[in-house]
Amino acid sequence: MSLVDKAKDLAEQATEKAGEVADVAKEKAAGALDKATDAAAHGVEKVTETIDSMTGGLFEEKLEGTSKKVAETLRHVGDSPDEPS
Numbered sequence: 001m002s003l004v005d006k007a008k009d010l011a012e013q014a015t016e017k018a019g020e021v022a023d024v025a026k027e028k029a030a031g032a033l034d035k036a037t038d039a040a041a042h043g044v045e046k047v048t049e050t051i052d053s054m055t056g057g058l059f060e061e062k063l064e065g066t067s068k069k070v071a072e073t074l075r076h077v078g079d080s081p082d083e084p085s
Helices: 003-054 060-079
Strands: none
Touching: 003 060
């Protein structure tokens, strides 16, 4: 086996291993994204409630609108496709 053949063989092995590692990382990233969007949504909800309480409902409509927009954005982030188009 020539040196070039050995190099090609090693490159193929490295590519295969890298693919396996990338698959594992992709699975873990998806789970982390779900957890992060859930935590962010919960945080926005709590902040909205706190501000609404502190202002005596003075900005309730604006807070609700903003909260809904943030929740919608988080939903889109959580539903993003695996690969960019």
